[in-house]
Amino acid sequence: xxxxxxxxxxxxxxxxxxxxxxxxxxxxxxxxxxxxxxxxxxxxxxxxxxxxxxxxxxxxxxxxxxxxxxxxxxxxxxxxxxxxxxxxxxxxxxxxxxxxxxxxxxxxxxxxxxxxxxxxxxxxxxxxxxxxxxxxxxxxxxxxxxxxxxxxxxxxxxxxxxxxxxxxxxxxxxxxxxxxxxxxxxxxxxxxxxxxxxxxxxxxxxxxxxxxxxxxxxxxxxxxxxxxxxxxxxxxxxxxxxxxxxxxxxxxxxxxxxxxxxxxxxxxxxxxxxxxxxxxxxxxxxxxxxxxxxxxxxxxxx
Amino acid sequence: xxxxxxxxxxxxxxxxxxxxxxxxxxxxxxxxxxxxxxxxxxxxxxxxxxxxxxxxxxxxxxxxxxxxxxxxxxxxxxxxxxxxxxxxxxxxxxxxxxxxxxxxxxxxxxxxxxxxxxxxxxxxxxxxxxxxxxxxxxxxxxxxxxxxxxxxxxxxxxxxxxxxxxxxxxxxxxxxxxxxxxxxxxxxxxxxxxxxxxxxxxxxxxxxxxxxxxxxxxxxxxxxxxxxxxxxxxxxxxxxxxxxxxxxxxxxxxxxxxxxxxxxxxxxxxxxxx
Numbered sequence: 001x002x003x004x005x006x007x008x009x010x011x012x013x014x015x016x017x018x019x020x021x022x023x024x025x026x027x028x029x030x031x032x033x034x035x036x037x038x039x040x041x042x043x044x045x046x047x048x049x050x051x052x053x054x055x056x057x058x059x060x061x062x063x064x065x066x067x068x069x070x071x072x073x074x075x076x077x078x079x080x081x082x083x084x085x086x087x088x089x090x091x092x093x094x095x096x097x098x099x100x101x102x103x104x105x106x107x108x109x110x111x112x113x114x115x116x117x118x119x120x121x122x123x124x125x126x127x128x129x130x131x132x133x134x135x136x137x138x139x140x141x142x143x144x145x146x147x148x149x150x151x152x153x154x155x156x157x158x159x160x161x162x163x164x165x166x167x168x169x170x171x172x173x174x175x176x177x178x179x180x181x182x183x184x185x186x187x188x189x190x191x192x193x194x195x196x197x198x199x200x201x202x203x204x205x206x207x208x209x210x211x212x213x214x215x216x217x218x219x220x221x222x223x224x225x226x227x228x229x230x231x232x233x234x235x236x237x238x239x240x241x242x243x244x245x246x247x248x249x250x251x252x253x254x255x256x257x258x259x260x261x262x263x264x265x266x267x268x269x270x271x272x273x274x275x276x277x278x279x280x281x282x283x284x285x286x287x288x289x290x291x292x293x294x295x296x297x298x299x300x301x302x
Numbered sequence: 303x304x305x306x307x308x309x310x311x312x313x314x315x316x317x318x319x320x321x322x323x324x325x326x327x328x329x330x331x332x333x334x335x336x337x338x339x340x341x342x343x344x345x346x347x348x349x350x351x352x353x354x355x356x357x358x359x360x361x362x363x364x365x366x367x368x369x370x371x372x373x374x375x376x377x378x379x380x381x382x383x384x385x386x387x388x389x390x391x392x393x394x395x396x397x398x399x400x401x402x403x404x405x406x407x408x409x410x411x412x413x414x415x416x417x418x419x420x421x422x423x424x425x426x427x428x429x430x431x432x433x434x435x436x437x438x439x440x441x442x443x444x445x446x447x448x449x450x451x452x453x454x455x456x457x458x459x460x461x462x463x464x465x466x467x468x469x470x471x472x473x474x475x476x477x478x479x480x481x482x483x484x485x486x487x488x489x490x491x492x493x494x495x496x497x498x499x500x501x502x503x504x505x506x507x508x509x510x511x512x513x514x515x516x517x518x519x520x521x522x523x524x525x526x527x528x529x530x531x532x533x534x535x536x537x538x539x540x541x542x543x544x545x546x547x548x549x550x551x552x553x554x555x556x557x558x559x560x561x562x563x564x565x566x567x568x569x570x571x572x573x574x575x576x
Contacts (some may be wrong), residue, residue: 061345065341066345069343069346071339073343078331138410139414143411143565144565287564289564292575293412296561
C-alpha cells in the first residue's frame with residue numbers, strides 16, 4: 001500500500017544520506033523563513049505609507065457602493081426623468097475629485113466634472129433653503145414632494161450624510177479619519193464640495209424661493225452658515241425676485257427670534273442690497289402641523 | 303392585494319408602459335441597475351442606519367436574493383427567499399412595529415425613516431425591496447425590463463412572493479405594542495380580508511410577545527368616511543383579533559397621523575389649529 005503521509009521516508013535508505021538531505025532541506029527552509037521575516041516589513045515600509053491622521057471622522061464605510069446605489073435609486077425611481085444620467089461616470093467623477101489628493105487643498109475645480117454630469121433643473125418657485133432646521137425642512141419636502149432642498153437634488157441626495165477624503169500618497173479613501181473643518185483645515189474635500197453644490201443650487205434657483213429658519217435659537221439668520229455665506233450671495237436677482245422666510249419656533253419651546261428680530265432684518269437688508277424682495281412669516285401653517293406631529297400635546301397644536 | 307411598493311406616479315407609468323407596448327404582464331418591468339441599487343441599500347443600512355456589530359455581508363445577501371432571478375417568472379415561492387431573509391434579518395425594537403394597508407406614502411412619512419416607527423420598508427429586508435420590481439423573462443434567461451407578473455397574472459411571481467416572505471418575517475419578529483394604520487376612505491374597505499396584512503402578517507404574530515394591538519383608522523381630509531372603528535371590514539378585523547385572543551383598541555384619525563395628513567390641507571376646517 002502506497003504511503004502518502006507527508007515526510008514519509010523509506011526504511012531502506014541508509015541513515016547518513018537521509019540526514020544530509022534533511023539537513024539541506026531544513027537549511028533552505030530556515031534561510032527562506034529568515035528572508036521572509038526581514039523582507040515583509042521592509043516591503044511594507046517601502047510600499048505602503050501610513051495615511052495621514054486627522055481630527056474628524058473617516059470616509060463612510062462602503063462609500064462607493066452607497067453613492068452608486070443612491071444615484072441609480074434617484075435616477076430610476078425618485079426622478080425617472082433623469083434616467084438618462086450615467087451613474088458609473090458620475091461615481092467616477094466624484095471619487096476622481098478627491099482620491100490621491102491632499103484633502104486640505106481641495107478646490108471647486110476638482111468638482112467641476114462632477115457638477116457638470118449632475119446638472120439638474122429645479123422648477124421655479126420650488127427651491128427650499130434651510131438653516132439650523134435640517135430635520136424639519138426635510139420632513140416637509142418628504143411630504144410636499146414637489147419642493148426641493150439641496151438634498152432632494154441628485155447630487156445632494158447622493159452625498160447626504162456621507163463623509164469622504166483621500167490621501168496624496170495613496171489611491172485609497174481614508175477610512176480612518178478626515179480633516180475637521182475647525183481643527184485641521186477649512187479647504188477640505190468635504191466642505192469644499194458642499195460650498196460648491198450650495199453655490200450652484202442658489203445660482204440655479206428662480207422665481208419665489210423659500211427658507212426654513214429656526215426661531216428657537218438666537219442668531220436665526222447666521223451669516224457664517226452655508227445659507228448666510230454662500231446661498232444668499234449666489235441667488236441671481238435677475239431670476240429670483242423674492243425670498244420668503246418661514247421662521248419656525250419649537251412647539252412649546254422658546255421664542256428666541258422671529259420675523260421682527262435683528263438677525264432676520266439683517267437678512268432683509270442683504271437681500272435688498274441685491275435687489276431681491278423679502279417676506280417673512282412666523283410659524284408657517286403646514287410646517288407647524290409637521291412639528292405638531294412629533295409633539296401633539298401643547299395647546300398650540302389643537 | 304394592495305399595489306405594495308408602487309407610488310401613484312409609478313402606477314401611472316406602469317399603466318402607460320403596459321398599455322403602449324403590448325407587454326406580456328400587467329406589472330412594471332425589472333428596475334434597471336437592480337444589483338447596484340440593492341447593494342447600495344444594503345451598504346447604506348449597514349454603514350448609516352443600523353450597523354451590525356458582526357458585520358453584514360451585502361454581497362452574500364445579494365447572491366441569496368439573486369437566486370429568484372433565474373427562475374420562471376411564475377414559479378417563485380416565498381420560501382425561495384429563505385436564505386435571503388436569513389442573512390438580512392435583524393431584531394425589531396419593541397413597540398416600533400407598524401403594519402398598514404393602503405397607506406404606503408403616509409406610513410413612510412409618519413415613520414420618519416424608522417425614527418418614530420419601524421414599518422416593514424424600514425427594516426433591512428423591506429428596505430432592499432421597497433419600490434423595486436424584478437422578474438426573469440418568460441422564455442429566456444435574462445431579466446424582463448418590459449413587464450413583470452402581478453397577482454392577476456400568476457400567484458407565484460417574484461415580487462409578491464418576496465413581500466409575502468418579508469411580511470411573515472416582520473410579523474414574527476414584532477413585539478410589544480403593535481400599531482396598524484388603515485385607510486377608512488378606501489372604497490373597498492379599510493381592512494382587506496384578503497391581503498398581506500390579513501394573510502401573511504396576522505397569522506404570524508407571536509401572541510406571547512405582543513402586549514396589545516392598536517388600530518388607527520385614518521380618513522382622507524375632506525373626503526367621505528367610508529368606514530370607521532367598529533364598522534364594516536374594521537369590525538371583521540376587530541372580531542378576528544378578539545377571537546385570536548389579542549387585546550386591541552381602535553382609534554379614528556389618530557391625532558399625530560391626522561396632523562401629518564393636514565400638512566397638505568392646512569386651510570381645511572378639519573385642520574385649522576387654534
